[in-house]
Amino acid sequence: MGPQAQARVVLRLDGITKRFGPLVANDAITFDLHEGEVIALLGENGAGKTTLMNILFGHYSADEGRVELFGSPLPPGNPRAALAAGVGMVHQHFTLADNLSVMENIVLGTEPLWRLGRGRAAARSRVEALSRDYGLSVHPDARVGSLTVGERQRVEILKALYRDARILILDEPTAVLTPQEAEDLFATLRKAVARGMSVIFISHKLHEVMAISSRVLVLRHGKLVGEVATEATDRHQLATMMVGTEVAPLEVRAHAPGPVLMALKGVSTPALGNAIGLRDITLELRAGQITGLAGVSGNGQAALAALIGGLEVPEAGEMEMAGAPVEGWSPRRAIDGGVARIPEDRHKTGTIADFSLTENAILESYGDAKFSRKGWMNWRAAEGFARDIIATYDVRCPGPATRIRLLSGGNMQKLILGRVLERGPRIILANQPVRGLDIGAVTYVHQRLLGARDEGAAVLLISEDLDEVMALSDVIHVISEGRLSPAFPRGAMTPAGLGVWMAGHGFEGAEGGGADHAA
Amino acid sequence: MRLEPIADPGLGRTFGYPAAALAATVIFAMTLALVAGAEPLAVLGLMIKGAAGSKFALLETLNRATPLIFTGLAVAVAFRAKLWNIGAEAQLYAGAVVTVLLGTGTLALPGPLLLPVVALAAAAFGALVLLGPATLKLRFGVDEVVTTLLFNFIMLLFVSYLLEGPMKDPAGMGWPKSAKLIPEARLPRILEGLRLHWGFLLALIAAVGVWVVQTRTTLGYEMRAVGLNPVAARFAGLPVGRIMIKTALLSGGLAALAGWSEVAGLKGSLTLDLSPGFGYTGIIVAMLALLNPLGVVVSALFVAGVFVGADSMSRAIGVPSYIADALMAAALLFMVLALLLARVRVRRG
CATH class of the missing domain: 3.40.50.300 (P-loop containing nucleotide triphosphate hydrolases)
Structure with missing residues (x-):
């Protein structure tokens, strides 16, 4: 130097x-x-x-x-x-x-x-x-x-x-x-x-x-x-x-994709306040495949996550699950239809800070006969469920009665993972699943997502970290100003090539051509 | 100056700060007494004696606590789900009106049936009164603080109209007062010769009931979830609107029972001064209890004791009984401050 x-x-x-x-x-x-x-x-x-x-x-x-x-x-x-x-x-x-x-x-x-x-x-x-x-x-x-x-x-x-x-x-x-x-x-x-x-x-x-x-x-x-x-x-x-320890590189084996589990056909959603809406999006989520969504933050990722998570309904276009159009789309429908949702903000949306781990663990399933019968809660069963998640997903905490606000982000995310994956989902919506986590937790979350993919789930990975999207995804879409690029298979695009789309070029009606940057 | 939150306050802070708030309230009361030109310790002593110094005083306090337990529970239930029901006063009068309507001989039912039917009808009408603001909030986003608060005045004027018109007791010498309940519609006294009616025990049962609902039932879990984080609750698929409606019905019903128990247990008829603001005081009761239904019983007894004690003290040495109102306000402010300070650390710079 x-x-x-x-x-x-x-x-x-x-x-x-x-x-x-x-x-x-x-x-x-x-x-x-x-x-x-x-x-x-x-x-x-x-x-x-x-x-x-x-x-x-x-x-x-x-x-x-x-x-x-x-x-x-x-x-x-x-x-x-x-x-x-x-x-x-x-x-x-x-x-x-x-x-x-x-x-x-x-x-x-x-x-x-x-x-x-x-x-x-x-x-x-x-x-x-x-x-x-x-x-x-x-x-x-x-x-x-x-x-x-x-x-x-x-x-x-x-x-x-x-x-x-x-x-x-x-x-x-x-x-x-x-x-x-x-x-x-x-x-x-x-x-x-x-x-x-x-x-x-x-x-x-x-x-x-x-x-x-x-x-x-x-x-x-x-x-x-x-x-x-x-x-x-x-x-x-x-x-x-x-x-502090050797980091094993993530191993992603190729995996043959299965049938389309969810399809969006020409879907648009209205803008919500400052958040941009979706513009004529066509997207297929296939079983056994991770679909990555790359893009600069604030380009419609939130709208897509809200749509698939059940919080929004299409303003125009068709939304299909397993080949049939969805009706009465809502968070409840999404959960019952087998959509696991890992929300972007685990503190505000994913968990209730002053609820215990047990109460948070059953947040999506408290109505199941296992936990609630004739209007009465079965807290013993709920606590058992929380203990299972804590053990299976390695949630570090004093116990299931701990308020979740006392947990680190990584452990909070593991509890959310357990909550949604234990339901055996067919579709997984992972919105910024590793933001703010340390490397140990990042690796853990990624392995779980890959594991779910290998078992046949369709995963939509939304991330602003291009490296993450490229490392995990079998196919990649780029989102820009609410529009969605075509699907690029793994290895077909360089970061620079995706960057062109991220900057808003290459879409129909926009100038420039992204295809020139294909690797 | 900055406030840094403390992750886990611990037992010392959780109980120490509220205790300090209580001490501050007592000191404040003695200061007021001093300003009024009285001996502070004498005022304090007379208040305690007036609230709990004799069998009569104690029973008076328990009687006064009864409607406050009901309205305190009504507010606690609603606030826990972040439904800001400021209208317990209106719901109380709604319950009282139905009690008079059905309990003055208009409804012919066998004795043991009449009482529960009137109580349920009163609760149902109170629930209905809160249903309006709750629906407006859900459908159109109308702030329920405004609607429930204003509804208190509408209801009071409506009762005034009833008492001057259709409900006026023909034998009432022209006073704006309803007819008397028939004996079958009255709440009996717990023990013959004691001026304490069954309403007090029912209020205690209601408190335990609300506690059971909140901790053991699915609805309670839902209400707490919606109250603590409506965004997460909606995301997790909870029927937030339906839960809000159920909460409103429960809250309105509880407040109406206060009106029912006052008419059926204590007064026997409806007048415009049935409630000296029990609906509003219920907010203080609930806040002092940290919205805990069992805590509501304790804080209702405390608040009732302060009012009864202040009345008695006022009669004895002439310090105005308004001291009780000032005291309640101070107690609430000290408590809110104490609860904030218990959870944060104050830093300079």
Whole structure:
């Protein structure tokens, strides 16, 4: 790491420790960030990445240790100090005002209110210059509400640059981008680094970390367990460091698909508030096949999940199950028809936080004769069912009477898996099934989905993680603005090829051709 | 200042904070007494004596607690399913009206049959009164807080019309008052010579019944699920609308029983001052009980004791009995605050 080794230290974390009760979220973390380098902060969910950044930004005070910015100590617990010293952060969830223009968002908070309006031309030319220099093309007068997610991220970065940030922190920045947009982001970051910017890149995607960083810091259970030069490592080593044990690669055997269990023929659904609806979708879910749905978030995934989950009915078009049109479609019908639904938001939709594991386990089946007879609950049977799930699906918990809010996301997801898979479903709707889970839980969920496929279930896997979709799916559809691409069989498309569709090209009536990118 | 939630508050916090709220309420009451120019400890002593210091005082408290248990249960059942029934007052009067309508000799039934039939009819009409707002909420999204609250005034004016018109007792010397119930329609006293009627025991039975419904039956499970997370309940295929309707019927019926038991057990006839706001006080009772049906009994006794004690104290030393209202409000606010603080940690910065 030639030049960086001598470069000035811009940020130094020295022995940062933060405890939440018995949990040590950050355990004596020490590292330096040099001028003009990109370090990747790698770790699973709950490894302590977010806590560390919250300490840097003064949202939390560290119990021990100190932060130094540009050689001077940062006062703890002051959210403005880091910003004023030139640290910019691009959050996973953007902090922009939708009803203001790009320009207004960028200058907001940098000028005293009574002087707003003066110096506007100067500000504008500065934003245009930054936008040009860093390859961040976005129209300064566009309303932020009308921008794509990728464009919004550019506004966030422009905002940081406009405030003369010399350190840029990006939290999982590619989660919302198409592969092409991610490439553009990397190009921007390289330009910024060449001008002396220092970057902390938080991620759990190994190939991105390999592509953009010069140094990788690995956090695990709050401890800094490894620091390696990117040149001197590979994905396998990083994954092992991150998880703490060898990670076995997922084995996906080919499997012959069976008959169509669910079919959508020219189905449209209305938009719900800000959520986009479906536009003339045709989709077949076959037995023994995983159908992957790729797409940038907010392009109709929620509408499709709501439709198949029974929460919405088609406005136009036909919905068929096992060859017959569905009638009176509802969550109840979906469950009784053998659709297992793993919802996107396991906290709000999938479980009732203040219900026990037992009460959550029977949420879809409490009306079965096994659990309820003549209006009386059979709690003993319900608890037995919960115990079975806990044992079979390896749910780590104090017991079935525990309130589910006390469980980790992974264990919550395992309970949901047990709840729906124990009914022997024919169709499985898995909406973002591994979001926010650690690698152990991710592997577990994926194996269960593959197992269900091998036993003949039709699986629809909705994910914003293209790697996940490509690894698991037998066929892939891309969803964009409520439209569905044709089915691409496994291996027929490169990530770039899918990215073209994700960006909205290739659909009937739209410009561009996705077929050129087939592998 | 920031609030950080605590995952598991533990026993100390769960009981310590409500106890502190109770202590704060007592201190507040003594401060009020001081402001009123009285000796705080004397006021407190007189209130306790007036509420529970003699057989007569105790029975008076139990009598006063009876309608509060019913309305408290009505509110607890509804709130548990996030159906904000502020209209227990209207449902109470609905029950009372039906009691008078059927219990004044209009319905000829053998003695032991008349009482339960009148009670059930009263409950049914109370249930019907809440059915309207519940349906409006489900079909058109009309806020039931508004509809149930306003219905209280409609019902009170309607009762006023009845008492001045069709239901007016011809032998009532011109007072707006209904005819008296026939003896067969009256709730007997538990023991001869004691001024405590069967309504109190029925209220206790109702509390146990509601507790059994909530913890042991399918409907109870459904009501709790809908109340805790309607989104998850709908997603899991629960018939949320139907559950809401059943909840409304149960809640309205319980509140109507308060009116029935007051007329049939205590007053014997209907007047416009049958309820000094039992429907509204039921909200406080239910909230203090954390919506637990068995807790409702305890909190109804507490609230009734405060009112009865304050009346008695007021007669003795002239501190206005409004102190009871101020006390109830304070108790509720302290309790809500205590319950919040029990579940979070306050952090500076």
